Amino acid sequence: MISQSLMLVQISLRNLLASKLNLLIGGLLLMGTFFFVFFGALLDTLSDSMSKSVVGSVAGHIQIYSSKSKDELSLYGSMGGDPDLTAITEFPKIKAALETLPNVKTVVPMGTSAALITSGNTVDLTLERLRELYKQRDGKSTNPSAVKLSPEEAAKQIESQKGHVRQIVKVLQGDTEKAGVMLDESKTDADAKAALTKVAGDEFWQNFEADPYASMEFLENKIAPQVTDGSLMFLRYVGTDLDTFQKSFDRMEIIDGQRVPEGRRGFLIAKFFYEEFMKLKNARRLDKIKDGLATGTRTIAADADLQRFVKENSQQTRELVLQLDSIKTTDAVGRLQKLLGDDKESDLGTLLARFFTMTDENFAVRYAWFYSDLAPLLELYRVRVGDTLTIKAFTRSGYVKSVNVKVYGTFSFTGIEKSPLAGQISLMDLMSFRDLYGYLTSDNTEELKQLKANTAAKDVTREGAEEALFGEGTNNVVAEATPGLIDEKKELSGVAKILRQEDLIRRVYNQKEIEGGVVLNAAVILKDGRTIEETIKQINALSEQQGLSIKAISWQQAAGMLGQVINFIKGLLLGFVAVLFLLAMIVINNAVMMATLQRTQTFGTLRAIGAQRPFVLQMVLIESVVLGLVFGAAGMLLGTIAVAVVGKVGIPAFNDYLYFFFSGPKLLPVLNAWNLLVAIVLVLIATTVSTLIPAINATRVSPLAAMQADE
Amino acid sequence: MAAIVSIRDVVKEYNLGKVVVPALRGVSLEVDKGEFISIAGPSGSGKTTLLNLIGCVDTATRGSVEVAGQNTGTLSERQLTSLRLDTIGFIFQSFNLVSVLTVFQNVEFPLLLQNRLSKSERKARVMQLLEQVGLATHQKHRPNELSGGQRQRVAVARALVTEPQIVLADEPTANLDSVTGQAIIDLMRSLNEQKGTTFIFSTHDYKVMQHANAVVQLADGKITGRETPERAAASMLGHAPKPVLAVAP
Numbered sequence: 001m002i003s004q005s006l007m008l009v010q011i012s013l014r015n016l017l018a019s020k021l022n023l024l025i026g027g028l029l030l031m032g033t034f035f036f037v038f039f040g041a042l043l044d045t046l047s048d049s050m051s052k053s054v055v056g057s058v059a060g061h062i063q064i065y066s067s068k069s070k071d072e073l074s075l076y077g078s079m080g081g082d083p084d085l086t087a088i089t090e091f092p093k094i095k096a097a098l099e100t101l102p103n104v105k106t107v108v109p110m111g112t113s114a115a116l117i118t119s120g121n122t123v124d125l126t127l128e129r130l131r132e133l134y135k136q137r138d139g140k141s142t143n144p145s146a147v148k149l150s151p152e153e154a155a156k157q158i159e160s161q162k163g164h165v166r167q168i169v170k171v172l173q174g175d176t177e178k179a180g181v182m183l184d185e186s187k188t189d190a191d192a193k194a195a196l197t198k199v200a201g202d203e204f205w206q207n208f209e210a211d212p213y214a215s216m217e218f219l220e221n222k223i224a225p226q227v228t229d230g231s232l233m234f235l236r237y238v239g240t241d242l243d244t245f246q247k248s249f250d251r252m253e254i255i256d257g258q259r260v261p262e263g264r265r266g267f268l269i270a271k272f273f274y275e276e277f278m279k280l281k282n283a284r285r286l287d288k289i290k291d292g293l294a295t296g297t298r299t300i301a302a303d304a305d306l307q308r309f310v311k312e313n314s315q316q317t318r319e320l321v322l323q324l325d326s327i328k329t330t331d332a333v334g335r336l337q338k339l340l341g342d343d344k345e346s347d348l349g350t351l352l353a354r355f356f357t358m359t360d361e362n363f364a365v366r367y368a369w370f371y372s373d374l375a376p377l378l379e380l381y382r383v384r385v386g387d388t389l390t391i392k393a394f395t396r397s398g399y400v401k402s403v404n405v406k407v408y409g410t411f412s413f414t415g416i417e418k419s420p421l422a423g424q425i426s427l428m429d430l431m432s433f434r435d436l437y438g439y440l441t442s443d444n445t446e447e448l449k450q451l452k453a454n455t456a457a458k459d460v461t462r463e464g465a466e467e468a469l470f471g472e473g474t475n476n477v478v479a480e481a482t483p484g485l486i487d488e489k490k491e492l493s494g495v496a497k498i499l500r501q502e503d504l505i506r507r508v509y510n511q512k513e514i515e516g517g518v519v520l521n522a523a524v525i526l527k528d529g530r531t532i533e534e535t536i537k538q539i540n541a542l543s544e545q546q547g548l549s550i551k552a553i554s555w556q557q558a559a560g561m562l563g564q565v566i567n568f569i570k571g572l573l574l575g576f577v578a579v580l581f582l583l584a585m586i587v588i589n590n591a592v593m594m595a596t597l598q599r600t601q602t603f604g605t606l607r608a609i610g611a612q613r614p615f616v617l618q619m620v621l622i623e624s625v626v627l628g629l630v631f632g633a634a635g636m637l638l639g640t641i642a643v644a645v646v647g648k649v650g651i652p653a654f655n656d657y658l659y660f661f662f663s664g665p666k667l668l669p670v671l672n673a674w675n676l677l678v679a680i681v682l683v684l685i686a687t688t689v690s691t692l693i694p695a696i697n698a699t700r701v702s703p704l705a706a707m708q709a710d711e
Numbered sequence: 712m713a714a715i716v717s718i719r720d721v722v723k724e725y726n727l728g729k730v731v732v733p734a735l736r737g738v739s740l741e742v743d744k745g746e747f748i749s750i751a752g753p754s755g756s757g758k759t760t761l762l763n764l765i766g767c768v769d770t771a772t773r774g775s776v777e778v779a780g781q782n783t784g785t786l787s788e789r790q791l792t793s794l795r796l797d798t799i800g801f802i803f804q805s806f807n808l809v810s811v812l813t814v815f816q817n818v819e820f821p822l823l824l825q826n827r828l829s830k831s832e833r834k835a836r837v838m839q840l841l842e843q844v845g846l847a848t849h850q851k852h853r854p855n856e857l858s859g860g861q862r863q864r865v866a867v868a869r870a871l872v873t874e875p876q877i878v879l880a881d882e883p884t885a886n887l888d889s890v891t892g893q894a895i896i897d898l899m900r901s902l903n904e905q906k907g908t909t910f911i912f913s914t915h916d917y918k919v920m921q922h923a924n925a926v927v928q929l930a931d932g933k934i935t936g937r938e939t940p941e942r943a944a945a946s947m948l949g950h951a952p953k954p955v956l957a958v959a960p
Contacts, residue, residue: 003823004823004824004826007820010812011812014812015811018811605801605803605807606809608768609795610796610797610821611792611824703792704769707759707763707803707881
């Protein structure tokens with residue numbers, strides 16, 4: 001029996017190269033297995049690294065949200081804006097329940113949203129500093145962290161800030177003149193122009209000290225709106241229990257500043273976002289040029305993008321000019337003159353334009369000089385670590401609410417620092433988040449309680465509302481409603497004081513307070529990330545059983561469209577491989593059919609000399625299977641080699657989004673044994689199925705066929 | 712001597728669409744063990760059909776065919792196949808060797824189908840036959856590396872390797888030149904004498920017929936006579952007006 005099979009295998013091996021058609025079939029099978037193994041490995045690795053990016057940055061393995069929600073949770077936002085989620089009010093109960101599941105490590109409460117924040121423009125910022133200086137001089141300052149200045153120092157700084165404003169006015173006047181040349185004179189706003197002329201004149205500044213506050217108000221109202229460098233920024237953030245978050249997402253790393261102290265309110269800006277959107281644009285462009293040059297393949301001389309950065313830098317120096325007050329301007333001019341070896345040119349804008357006109361030769365020196373000599377004079381970031389950020393958002397009921405949160409630092413996730421998707425999401429404490437969206441926090445619950453107590457308000461049921469309001473009962477409300485009876489100041493004292501933002505920033509919340517309020521969703525971190533689907537089932541079952549009203553979804557679903565991308569690509573690959581195999585099957589079917597016809601005499605002979613039908617069936621099938629195995633194995637081998645080579649070299653993330661998908665600068669595909677197995681099984685199925693009919697036909701060849709003359 | 716093949720009143724008809732073509736019309740023939748018989752006749756006389764019936768690759772429309780004591784009309788296809796494997800050896804006009812197998816493997820093939828002998832027994836049997844047909848040194852050659860005569864000798868060895876009772880050869884020399892053909896017939900004859908194997912072969916070459924003990928003449932699907940080779944040859948060449956079985960005046 002073994003000898004028989006060996007002989008059959010030998011026959012098929014020798015028949016393999018006998019026909020050119022076999023080579024075509026083999027080629028198709030080879031390609032199919034190659035694609036399956038190579039791209040399968042690529043996609044699996046991609047899926048893995050993407051899961052690292054998503055799971056490791058914000059999603060956790062599983063996300064839960066209220067099952068009563070109208071929309072599905074989508075962490076990175078979706079087409080129609082933020083999903084409409086019903087708030088989870090009993091988070092501690094849910095957390096406790098979920099943590100009884102063996103695979104659940106921890107549950108991190110969250111709320112994801114986005115808001116527009118405006119960074120004030122240069123005039124606003126300068127005037128704010130000026131106002132603070134005057135307040136200090138006049139002993140009216142409310143800023144506890146202000147440094148006490150000597151009267152001489154204060155006067156000097158006031159003069160410098162005023163000089164700064166005058167410089168801004170000069171730049172603005174230049175702009176208006178340029179605009180006047182291009183536009184019809186009548187189109188420019190006469191009022192704005194008059195204000196500018198007034199402020200540009202000496203008279204305004206001579207009279208400034210007479211009423212500095214009025215003068216500053218004039219500047220704020222008439223000049224600041226003309227400066228257009230302030231910008232709106234779309235900030236996406238997750239409100240979360242920062243302590244648990246920092247502990248659970250261990251790839252998170254503080255880059256600037258520090259962690260938000262335990263239990264405090266605070267904000268951490270994603271480093272990528274901080275660099276990309278909050279940094280001084282000229283500095284950001286210098287960084288990008290440096291990154292470009294660091295690849296070793298790009299040069300300013302040859303790369304259009306780098307040239308564009310250089311051009312934009314030398315043309316857009318206004319932001320820098322506006323930032324510098326008169327003292328700093330003189331300083332900067334001096335330093336630039338020295339660097340450029342030109343002591344005649346004294347216009348800062350011209351000097352900067354010349355400085356930023358960089359070439360491959362002088363870039364390294366000028367880049368270093370920018371950060372060592374010029375940057376200390378500038379505000380490199382619109383928001384500094386330690387600043388308080390005002391975030392405005394629409395609450396769920398539609399009114400605008402704003403909170404002030406202190407920025408403690410910036411952070412990124414190791415491995416995906418450059419990813420714009422992971423780097424888009426900043427972090428906020430849950431209390432501020434709840435405030436911002438009009439949910440009750442422990443603070444305003446307390447406030448409400450005190451208000452109720454002080455105003456003798458009481459809960460009224462719907463049924464009893466009429467009676468309570470119109471006084472059928474013992475309380476004669478009308479008689480007691482004397483004007484001035486409620487002293488607002490008195491009622492709100494205490495609570496109002498506690499609620500002052502400064503104090504809120506310093507307040508330390510305990511875990512019960514943090515978890516006790518509303519959350520929108522929560523990340524479930526698992527001990528074993530491989531059994532996500534199973535755990536989702538357990539969570540959903542638990543929710544059903546205990547009436548938790550939550551729904552669990554995988555990180556992939558939570559990532560919304562992003563998570564589907566990988567499935568989409570996988571589908572494409574499978575489709576492609578399926579088409580290849582289908583094609584192979586059709587060709588195999590035809591080829592074997594033809595081969596059977598050609599070999600009628602052989603089959604007849606075999607039958608005549610005593611081979612039973614199953615033997616012939618075996619013979620044809622084994623031939624196809626051997627064909628499949630040989631070329632399939634070749635395809636697998638090629639695929640394996642390709643994976644190994646690419647796995648060593650890596651596919652570079654040539655754009656920032658790939659950084660996220662690759663979970664790092666390179667994708668290093670790893671071979672998946674499962675893919676090899678599936679590939680070979682597919683090949684075997686394809687060859688067997690497509691050969692079955694011709695093989696059965698071959699068994700029907702009569703031994704009489706052997707008697708026909710000539711092969 | 713006992714008959715190894717016994718054919719009685721056999722009719723074989725082929726249905727070609729609506730037309731029924733008779734190939735054999737009432738043939739009876741007995742072949743004894745150890746005979747070396749030639750079936751002769753012009754093309755279309757039914758030689759091959761008769762051989763196919765004896766070789767169990769076809770069955771009769773009417774009448775009975777008994778091979779090695781078994782009535783082939785009552786056997787299943789599977790049983791017929793087994794009967795062929797164990798009882799009959801085939802030598803084909805165009806050799807019909809498996810081109811991808813070596814000489815040795817081609818000869819060994821029926822033994823593998825039988826699956827009765829061990830590897831060493833098979834080897835001994837195959838080598839012995841290859842010696843006898845004079846191809847021991849060519850055992851590792853492929854058929855396309857051999858001449859026509861050598862190929863037919865391989866086929867002879869293959870037909871004999873299972874030690875069958877009957878060897879059927881359909882025009883074994885048709886594709887060979889006369890000298891080579893002669894050599895093949897000599898080989899068959901000597902094997903017939905050594906082993907006592909019954910040989911039945913068809914031919915229309917009177918020189919080949921000379922070697923047979925008897926020549927069965929077929930014409931138009933009927934046996935016209937069973938003669939000595941000399942007479943048969945003479946009648947084919949038109950020199951012998953009197954057939955042996957004709958009744959003398």
